[in-house]
Amino acid sequence: MQSMNPNASPQRFDLHCHSTASDGVLSPQEILERADAQGVALLAITDHDTVAGVRALLDADFAVGTALLPGIELTCTDGQRVLHLVGLGIDVDDGTLGQHLDTLIATRMERADSILDQLRKRRLPLEWSQVEAAAGGAPPGRVHFARVLVECGAADSVSQAFKRYLADGKLRLGNTPWPSLDSAVAAIIGAGGVAVLAHPRHYNLTRTRALALLRRFVSAGGEAIEVISGANSPLNDIQRWSRTADELGLLVSAGSDFHAPSSWCELGKFPSLPGCNAPVWEHPKLHRWVDAEVGRLVCGAAFADMGRSHAADERNNA
Ligand SMILES: [Zn+2]
């Protein structure tokens, strides 16, 4: 069984996690309560292509010691490559973002149909109603199919279901018409948010390709990169993306990408951010959610005794 990276330590912020509104197993309220219990001062819930969970929390006016930063994780493409962008500090009621999400829901439903078809052709006895129930109102994604495959005995675990039936290469999903990188960044900016390239390690990019992608991201309006994604982010990888962020004047972000409680993933538990970069919560757009106290706590934990990079100073002085 996978265990927690010994370099992971409690952090006062977590800017990437998932609730039952997408493919997580805890409700938005349970996530916020768990973050509070873990000592997280600032939490962004960033469900895939939906703000339903964040909206439910904002509408309920439910409060704990943890401050909620409204977020999302948008699926998009850059050429043939599927990318995830985290949007932080978004207005969940923004109309243009709403239209963007409607398109994504339609795309996700068609993709779910196609996954069901492909699995049935492999003689797996799945019903749409089971998949719908597993998704609990969210558009079904691969992890929901994986949970149903475990339930019906076709796999022993979610990871085995992925390995056998759902991993890239096992399904034909190459033609899914996700929105472009440009339109996803525009949807985040239009809703008042900051666009962050999520988990760059997942895209297996060479240095040249990474720089080219990030330059396109910056010219579309992207402003930050997630240099830490989860407790098991390797240190050399963190250093790589931190240097790249510095080179391109990008802010840095970090989060657990928490989906479910496990021995290797926890809210607010991952390696500390390197000292040389400016954190995304210093962006003026996020000041509304990051009050002085939270900002002080967050910075105190992650950035004790170190200098700041030039990019944030320039931004703050602008
Ligand atoms: Zn992602």
Ligand SMILES: [Zn+2]
């Ligand atoms: Zn995620």
